Each structure stands twice: as C-alpha cells, then as structure tokens.
Amino acid sequence: MTDFEMDPIIEQIAHEARRPVTMDRDARDRLLMAVRAEPVPARPRRGWGSLVEPRTVVVTPSYLTALAAGLVGIGVLVGMGTKLGRDSRMTGQPQVVAAPQLPASDTVVTFVFVAPAAARVSVVGDFNQWNAGATPMTRVGNSAFWSVTVPMSVGRHTYSFFAVGSDGEKWSADPFAPAAPDDGFGRENSVVLVGRGSAL
Amino acid sequence: MKWRLFGSATLLVGTLVQAAAAQDSQAEPLSSLEQRFRVQIESLIDSARQAGLPWAAVRSKALEGVNKKVDGARIVAVVRQYYANLMKSREALGNVGPGEIETGASVLTAGVRPEDLALFRPTTAGRSPTRALVYLADLISAKHGVPRDDAVAAFAKLWKDGAGDSDFDGLWRGIDQDILSGVNPKAALQNRVRSLPVRSMRPPTDVENLHS
Numbered sequence: 001m002t003d004f005e006m007d008p009i010i011e012q013i014a015h016e017a018r019r020p021v022t023m024d025r026d027a028r029d030r031l032l033m034a035v036r037a038e039p040v041p042a043r044p045r046r047g048w049g050s051l052v053e054p055r056t057v058v059v060t061p062s063y064l065t066a067l068a069a070g071l072v073g074i075g076v077l078v079g080m081g082t083k084l085g086r087d088s089r090m091t092g093q094p095q096v097v098a099a100p101q102l103p104a105s106d107t108v109v110t111f112v113f114v115a116p117a118a119a120r121v122s123v124v125g126d127f128n129q130w131n132a133g134a135t136p137m138t139r140v141g142n143s144a145f146w147s148v149t150v151p152m153s154v155g156r157h158t159y160s161f162f163a164v165g166s167d168g169e170k171w172s173a174d175p176f177a178p179a180a181p182d183d184g185f186g187r188e189n190s191v192v193l194v195g196r197g198s199a200l
Numbered sequence: 201m202k203w204r205l206f207g208s209a210t211l212l213v214g215t216l217v218q219a220a221a222a223q224d225s226q227a228e229p230l231s232s233l234e235q236r237f238r239v240q241i242e243s244l245i246d247s248a249r250q251a252g253l254p255w256a257a258v259r260s261k262a263l264e265g266v267n268k269k270v271d272g273a274r275i276v277a278v279v280r281q282y283y284a285n286l287m288k289s290r291e292a293l294g295n296v297g298p299g300e301i302e303t304g305a306s307v308l309t310a311g312v313r314p315e316d317l318a319l320f321r322p323t324t325a326g327r328s329p330t331r332a333l334v335y336l337a338d339l340i341s342a343k344h345g346v347p348r349d350d351a352v353a354a355f356a357k358l359w360k361d362g363a364g365d366s367d368f369d370g371l372w373r374g375i376d377q378d379i380l381s382g383v384n385p386k387a388a389l390q391n392r393v394r395s396l397p398v399r400s401m402r403p404p405t406d407v408e409n410l411h412s
Contacts, residue, residue: 184278
C-alpha cells in the first residue's frame, strides 16, 4: 500500500478527477467554430521559391565545419568521377591509356624566332602537346627576335612557331632547323634533335 | 527545410560538375573533337598501344591537328595514315626504339619507300639511324629539293659503311650551305658525299658501341 492510498484527502481529489465532465453542447460548437476561423498556416514554399526566399541563417562554427567537410567531400567525388570518365574514354575500362606524362627534362633548348611585327609568338610542338599557349616566347629587348628556353628530353622533337599579329595567326617552320615532312595538315614543321647536353 | 537543403546541394553539385567539365576540356584537348571523330582517334591510340607502337606519337599527331584547328575528318585521315606509317616503319627498321619508329614513319611520309627505309635497319646494338633519317627527310623536302633516290642511295651507303652521327651532321650542314649558296641540290649532295673522309666509314662493333 502506498502513501497516496493512505491519505484520505488525496483519495478524495483523485475521485473528483476521475468523475466524467459534462460539457455544454453550445460551448463545444463555439470552440470548433473558433478553431475553423483561424487562418490556415501557409505551406512551406517548394522548388525555386524556397531557394530564393529571404531567410535568416544562423552560422555557428560547427555548421561551418560541417559545410567545409561536405564541400571537400563533393570535390573529391567529382574529381574521382571526372578522372574515371577521362580514363575510361579510351577503351571503356577503368585501366586504360592515361595522358602521357611530360618527359623528364634531359637538357634545355633555346628557340629563337624572328618576327618583327608579331604581337605574340610561341613555340608549339610535341613536347607541349601542341598547345599554342603553353610556351610563349619573349621579345628580346626591342628587337625583332623572340626567344624562349625549354627543358626537353633526349630524342627527336617536332615543333613549329605560332605567331599572332595584326595580320592574324601564322604557323611557321624554323628556317634554321631540319624540316619535318609535311605534317598532313598543310603546314611544315621543324625538327630538333636533342642529345645529352646538346641540341641541333 | 529539407527541400531547401536538397535544392542548395543540387545547385552546388551542378556548379562543381560544370567547373570540372570545363577543366577536363582544357586538360584533354581531344575532347573538343566531335564525338564520332574522337572515338576513331581514341581507337587508333588504343590500337597503337595494343600493338606496342609509340601511341603517344599517335596522340600527339591528333593534338597537332586539333590545335592547328583542322577539321575532325582530316585529323582522323592523317592520324590513320600516320598509324599505318608507324607499322611500316617498325617492319622496316626491326627491333628499334619508339624514337626510331617515329622518325622512320616521318621519312615514309616524306616519300621514302619502305624497302629503302629498311636499308637503315641497325645491325649493331645501340646504333640509331635517327639523325641520318632526319637529315634525309629534310634534304628531300621542298626546302632543299635534293632528288629523293639520289639522297636515299647516298645516305644508305654512308649508313652501311658505318658513318656516325657527326658525319651526317657535317654532311647535312655542308649540303645546306651549298644549296643556300646557289649550288644545284643534286650536285651539292654528290660533292659533299665525295668529300667525306673515308676513315670513319666502318660500322662500329658492339664493343665499340658499349664504350662510346
């Protein structure tokens, strides 16, 4: 037997509480009408509206940490995805030919080109994947000479000069180097033979 | 709130993927080719790799076309021809390195016949015909205009007799100088070949190659 059952006052209160409450029917109807008269709360906006509606954002250090971690995670996943995509284009399998690594440099070669009217000149060849923007040359003082020194691996390399001037873009072979046969694209390239510590 | 988060995350991922795709296009210039041409180029690169040919050279030839803004169909035709020349070059030169195979292919492009290229097949280990072939291709080009058959015969004989890189260096410079001075290209070749010292015209042995 508990202490509550032993107390007669508490026993009386409990008895009153258990007694069914009789409610006036009109009062119940008034209550329901009042509830129905209340405006319906607006449903949260979806789609674009929810993204652009103004809101107050409370930024806490833990929120920032979580956001940074999430961004890094997404970046890693996207990076993995694009790498796999790039590699798998070769044969459709993950293990395929990767982009060739740039050869280790065995020596340096200085290219010189004469183009008095050019605004920009670059040397373009198999050593920079024929990228016209990869190896820009610099004008030597105020002269007509352009030059650049490029680290290169031993072997035979083909190249050409790419000049941009007021008359447009122009590909030119090196007049002082052996000519490579027709490139197949209607232009002539040149050859540089790189030996250990020397180049022709 | 969940929808907002989802929408924001979708936008973020979309932006990142777009940025990555743009970066990919810069890193992989072949991706600028039309799909049908790119597939053919990649197939040729893969075939070269499977065949043990210098596939990087095949890819480089395609990149050259892309960066010279040549149309895709033309690039495919050129790369296919280059691939075929690499095959012929290897057949002609035998067991040589990728550099020699590439040089041989370029000489075939210049118009030298495969059977003539085979005359430069190395018979001793470590001896490379690269320099001789580069000069040969240059001399028979339009730049110098030395008759092809004369140049091939002269260079092949020098190669067979054991001429070294320095011999071919000197020969090429001399012929180049003479032609610039107005000498007839065929005469320039004959004169300079005749003036080469006979002392070095002996194929080096494998032992000599090892010690050089």
